[in-house]
Amino acid sequence: MKINLREVEAGETEFNFQVSPEEMDLFSPEVEFLEVVETRVRVTGSEKQHLLDTSIETKAQCRCSRCLEPVILPLRTEFKLLLKSCEPFAKASETASEEEDLVLVADSDTSFDITERVREAIILSLPLKPLCREDCKGLCPHCGVNLNLKTCRCEEQKLDPHWSKLKELM
Ligand SMILES: [Zn+2]
Numbered sequence: 001m002k003i004n005l006r007e008v009e010a011g012e013t014e015f016n017f018q019v020s021p022e023e024m025d026l027f028s029p030e031v032e033f034l035e036v037v038e039t040r041v042r043v044t045g046s047e048k049q050h051l052l053d054t055s056i057e058t059k060a061q062c063r064c065s066r067c068l069e070p071v072i073l074p075l076r077t078e079f080k081l082l083l084k085s086c087e088p089f090a091k092a093s094e095t096a097s098e099e100e101d102l103v104l105v106a107d108s109d110t111s112f113d114i115t116e117r118v119r120e121a122i123i124l125s126l127p128l129k130p131l132c133r134e135d136c137k138g139l140c141p142h143c144g145v146n147l148n149l150k151t152c153r154c155e156e157q158k159l160d161p162h163w164s165k166l167k168e169l170m
């Protein structure tokens with residue numbers, strides 16, 4: 001996914017990429033990527049700097065962190081990068097800031113590859129604890145039944161000893 005900086009005209013230039021997850025080497029142990037990654041990059045800039053406004057869309061599937069049922073995740077994320085040209089042999093440390101979104105490119109660079117940035121943004125957009133629905137009841141810790149679909153009597157049985165003691169007292 002290369003942005004050809006020479007193609008950038010005055011004003012705004014848009015670049016669109018459709019890349020398969022395999023081609024992007026997109027991999028996460030618990031997630032299966034289902035669709036091509038659609039990336040749109042709007043570039044505004046001058047000779048010395050370019051602002052890349054990137055939005056990404058794809059779809060993935062993982063398992064609900066509570067009940068383990070499959071969950072489809074529509075993924076959308078965005079990031080901005082500011083590419084700044086620097087003089088050849090300039091020391092990066094002199095001009096680089098701590099900000100993630102500033103990238104120094106050599107004056108002679110005619111293109112910038114955003115593949116790695118897009119991959120990172122997608123991985124970061126994955127939810128840590130995906131849920132099939134907000135109020136997923138999860139699995140019963142005792143019998144493993146999916147409590148969204150069935151009810152079990154484990155909780156009742158757990159209460160039983162108390163009831164029997166109460167009964168003894170009566
Ligand atoms: Zn669930």
Ligand SMILES: [Zn+2]
Pocket residue numbers: 140141142143144145152153154155
């Ligand atoms: Zn149970």
